Amino acid sequence: MPAHQDPLAHLQIHGYTIIPSFLTPSELSTLRAASSALINLSSQGQWPHVRTTGKQFPPWDPSLVPHSAGIWGVQHLLHPSLPLPPDQPSNPFTQLYFSPKLLALSRAILSLPEDDDGDDGLVMELFNLLCKPTDGKGFELSWHRDDIPREASAEEEKERLHNLTEAYSHTQWNLPLYHDSSLILVPGSHLRPRTDVERQADPYEANLEGQVVVELQPGDLVFYDNNILHRGVYSGDKERVTLHGSVGRADGGEGMRKRARNVLQHGVGEWVEQADFSCLETKEREVAEGMRKRLVEMGKAVGKGEVGYSLVG
Ligand SMILES: O=C(O)CCC(=O)C(=O)O
Structure with missing residues (x-):
């Protein structure tokens, strides 16, 4: 069965699942x-929430841009002060993130x-580019799992x-606006500890056994388990603009604290309560408000100042 007909089954087995042609041509162009x-x-240097070149994990230092570093990512596409083109009256990133088809x-x-009343337990998480x-x-x-450090023992992994046997407490996706072959992963590695070969491999190994280059056309969508063994390889001369988001489930249970760290380490907590959803239709706005509310509650449950970083470097 093609992946897009049963995305969960495909994700569970392989650790990623591709939905072809998710965006319409008009959405893509906007x-x-x-x-x-x-x-x-x-x-x-006019938007401080960026990922700077030469550094893989947060925190990034925006004062390096543009003189000492370039950027390889832009953070917080749902931020209330995000600079948008003057002819763009509503935030197309907000409209995409909360679109019924994506949710x-x-x-x-x-x-x-x-759930008919729109209060269905989804949690707003990250949205970057x-x-x-x-x-x-x-x-x-380098090769990594987003929320398990490389020093982890096989038992910890x-x-x-x-x-x-458990439902996912969150899910992550990439949505490229141009052809994308930057994401490389090892299918199935989300279900097992690293092999000896994987543990001993160079962190930047160019050809890890079993690796797959995830080849995506503009407007395709890929969901992946963020603890699958993966890396990103970016060329300085091939266009890349890939939207990168995640969404969670409120009853994440035991994993909630760890998940909160993964989400809040990016600084979302500082602006989430001011995010503006007025560009959404009534029903979508209610869903968005519910998702925001649950993120705020998750942040309160963890407590300010205790978030830390999942990975360093
Ligand atoms: O570039 C990608 O698609 C992967 C990004 C990634 O691995 C990360 O942000 O941790």
């Missing part, structure tokens, strides 16, 4: 225009039924990895 303006401003897929992956390094140089991320 998002390209807004992203291009945002990347231009950010690479000139319906997320609910399917999180095993959440759709990954781009061609603006210093014009190639840049590579087993404890933290996805358990097929």
